[in-house]
Amino acid sequence: MKEDTIVALATPAGVGAISVIRVSGPQSFSAVDSIFYGKSKIEDAATHTLHYGDLKNQDDEHIDDVLISVFRAPNSYTGEDSVEISTHGNPLIAQKVIELLITNSDLRLAEPGEFTKRAFLNNRIDLTKAEAVADVINSRTEASLRGARNQLDGLLSKKVNELRSQLLNSSSFVELELDFVEEDIQFVNQDALLKRIDSIIIEIDTLLESYEFGRVIRDGVNVAIVGRPNVGKSSLLNYILKESRAIVSEIPGTTRDVIREEVSIGGILFRLFDTAGIRVSDDSIEKEGIIRSQETVRTADVVIFLEDVQENASRDLFIDLLNFTSSDKIIKVVNKIDLNKEFVKDVDVKISAKTGEGIDFLLKKLKEKSIGNENYTEKTAIVTNLRHHNCLKKSRENLINARATILHKMSGEFISVDLRNAEMNLAEIIGEVTSDDILNNIFMKFCIGK
Numbered sequence: 001m002k003e004d005t006i007v008a009l010a011t012p013a014g015v016g017a018i019s020v021i022r023v024s025g026p027q028s029f030s031a032v033d034s035i036f037y038g039k040s041k042i043e044d045a046a047t048h049t050l051h052y053g054d055l056k057n058q059d060d061e062h063i064d065d066v067l068i069s070v071f072r073a074p075n076s077y078t079g080e081d082s083v084e085i086s087t088h089g090n091p092l093i094a095q096k097v098i099e100l101l102i103t104n105s106d107l108r109l110a111e112p113g114e115f116t117k118r119a120f121l122n123n124r125i126d127l128t129k130a131e132a133v134a135d136v137i138n139s140r141t142e143a144s145l146r147g148a149r150n151q152l153d154g155l156l157s158k159k160v161n162e163l164r165s166q167l168l169n170s171s172s173f174v175e176l177e178l179d180f181v182e183e184d185i186q187f188v189n190q191d192a193l194l195k196r197i198d199s200i201i202i203e204i205d206t207l208l209e210s211y212e213f214g215r216v217i218r219d220g221v222n223v224a225i226v227g228r229p230n231v232g233k234s235s236l237l238n239y240i241l242k243e244s245r246a247i248v249s250e251i252p253g254t255t256r257d258v259i260r261e262e263v264s265i266g267g268i269l270f271r272l273f274d275t276a277g278i279r280v281s282d283d284s285i286e287k288e289g290i291i292r293s294q295e296t297v298r299t300a301d302v303v304i305f306l307e308d309v310q311e312n313a314s315r316d317l318f319i320d321l322l323n324f325t326s327s328d329k330i331i332k333v334v335n336k337i338d339l340n341k342e343f344v345k346d347v348d349v350k351i352s353a354k355t356g357e358g359i360d361f362l363l364k365k366l367k368e369k370s371i372g373n374e375n376y377t378e379k380t381a382i383v384t385n386l387r388h389h390n391c392l393k394k395s396r397e398n399l400i401n402a403r404a405t406i407l408h409k410m411s412g413e414f415i416s417v418d419l420r421n422a423e424m425n426l427a428e429i430i431g432e433v434t435s436d437d438i439l440n441n442i443f444m445k446f447c448i449g450k
Contacts, residue, residue, distance in 0.1 A: 005031060007101050008110035009094050010449040016089035021097055022449060023107070024082040024115055029070075031105035032083050035097070036068060042083065047072035055087075057100055064093050078115050079122030113446025117439065120431060127431025127442070128157050131385060134446050135218060143217040143267035147384050156388070157430050159207065159381040163200055163395075164426045170196050171419035174412050190406055193415075197403050200422075204396045207383050213371050214384035216301075220262070220269030221370040224296045227306035228317060232335040235353035236306065237261065237274040240363070266367050273300065297324040302331065302369050304362075307347070309336045331365055387438075388429050395425035 005025025011018070023031060029043040036042060038053025045051060049070050055063040069084040076082040087093045101107050111117075113134070120130045128151055135148035150156075170193060225233045241261055259274040275293035297303055303325050305318060321330065331348050338352040349365055351358035383389050402418035427433040 005105070005107045006110035006114055007031075007098055007107045008115070008449040009098065010084065010115075011089075014091060019087050019089045019091070019094040021085040021087065021094060021101075022082070022110075022115060023085070023101065024076070024078045024080050024110075024118060025107075026081060027105055027107065028081045028083045031101050031107055032068065032085065034104045035063075035100050036066075038068070042068060042070060045070045047075055055085075055097060055100075057096075058104070063096055063100070064088055074122070074124075077124070078118040079124045080118060110448060111443075112448050113443030113450060116446060116450055117443045120439075126154075126157050127434060128160070128385075128388065128429060129154060130431070131387075131442060133450065135384070137447065137450065140262075141217075141220075141264045141267050141269045144220075144269065146267075147214060147217045147382060150380075150382065151384065155379065155381040156383065159203070160426050160429050163203055164423055166196060166200055167419055167423040167426070171416055171423065174416045174419065194403060194406055197399050197406075201396060201399050201403075204392050204399070207381065208389065208392055208396070210380070211383040211389045214382040215386075216268060216371050217382075218384040220271055221302060221366075222271050222273065222300045223302045223304060223366065224273045224275055224293075224300035225304045225306060226275050226293065226297055226321065228308070228311070231306045231308040231311070232353045233274050233306055234259075236304075236335065236351070236359075237272055239353050239356060239359060240272065265363050268367060268370065270366065270370075294324055297321060300325065301329065302366060303329050304366070305330050305332050307332070307334045309334050309340045309350075329369070331362070331369055333362060387442075391425045391429045395422045398422035398425065 003026060005023065005027040007021065007023045010020045010022040029041075029045075032042050035055050035057065036051075036053055037056055038051050040051070042051065045068075047070060051068040051070065052065070053068065054065050057063060064087045067086040069086070071077070071082040071084075073080050073082075085097060087097060098109070102109070116125075116130050116133050119125050120127060125133075132148050132151035136145065136152060139145035139148050174193070225236060227233055237259065240263060261272050261274075263270050263272060273296045275296050303321065305321060318330075318332075332346075333349045333351055334345060334347045335351055335353055337350045337357060338355050349358055349362045351362055353359070383392065398418045398421040402415055402422065405414045405418060424433055428438075431439075
C-alpha cells in the first residue's frame, strides 16, 4: 500500500456545470490548505462537512470560488483522509487546480482506478464490489445496471462467504482429526462430510449456471443478420432502430461491409450486425464484405437467418452457415410476408420489415434465444464476471477431487488439501487471496479519478 497522496479529476473532462477534483492520502488536508482561503482551515474541519472559500496561487491570484468536501479516515471512500474540490466546470480551472496541488505539495496524479484500489486495500470494499464499481459506471441498460448494483450491494460476496465458511468449518475438523490420528479420534463423520461437499457443489453449480444470463446482461448480445442479397436485412435493421441507418436499395449487393448498431430491447443491450448479402461474386470489394460477414457469424451469440417470401434458394446458404455457427444459435425468419399472406414454410418467425408485422414477436424470440426463460430476482446472486466464473469452476473441481478422495478411503491430508484449495479459489473471488497481476489487470480498466 502506497503512503503517498494522489489527485485526479473525478468528473468527465470537458465543459460542464461543475468539475470535481478528488484528493486522497495523508497530505490531503495540508495540500488543499496551501491554496484554499475560507473561514477555517481544512486541517481543522470535521469529517463530512462542506466549506466555501477561494482558491489562490502563490501570487495571491484568484483562481475560483469552490466548495470543499472533507472526509476523514476511515470514513471515506478510500478509507484515507480525503477531500473533494467542486469548482466551476471550466477544464482550464480544473487543470490549474491540479497543477497547483502537485506543485505546492508532494502529490502525484492518480493512476486509473487507484481510488477504488485503495478502498479495496484498506478493506472498505472487497474485490467483487470494486469490480462492480466499474460495471456501474459502464452499464448501458437497465438490466446491466441492476446486475452491477446487486454485486455492489454484496449479493455475490455474501454467497461466496457463506460457502467459504462451510468449507473452512469442514476442513478445520479434518485437520483437527489429523492431530489426533494416533488416538484414533474421529471429529467428522465421512457421510456428513460428503453431504456437506455435495451441498456446496450444488450451490456452486447454481452460480455457474447463472453466468450465461449474467454475461448477457453485463456485456450484451451480438446478433448477426444474415441472408442472401436483397432479402431485407438492412430494412429490418432500420425498422428495429427506428431510423434509416443502412442504405436500402433494390440493387443486390448494396451493403458492402458489416454495419454495427446497438439497441436496448427489454433492458438488454443488443449489438445488431447488418452483414453483406452472401452469394458468389466477382466484385473484390463485395467478396471482402462476404468474408467479414462470415466472421461476424462466427463470433455472434445469435444469428437471424433472413429469407425472402418470394424466393426458395436459401437452403444451401443455411447449410453453409453451419460451418460458422451452431444451429441452436439461429433464428429462421422469412421477410416480406406483406407480399404473400398465404406463405407456408417451416420457419421460426414471419415478418414484414416494411409494415412492421411480426417484428415484436421476432424481438421476443431474440430475447428468449439470448437469455432463455431465466427469471432471476433482484435478490439473487448472479455471476457476471469471467474471473469469478473461472474461480468457481476451480473450486468445484477441487471439491470433486475431495469427494473422490473420501470415497477411496484416502488419508485426511489429501482431503484437507482439496478442501483448502476449494476455499482458496472462493477467497480469490472476493480478493482475500489475490496476486498483484490480477489486481493491476482489474484496476487498469477503470477510468482515472475512480
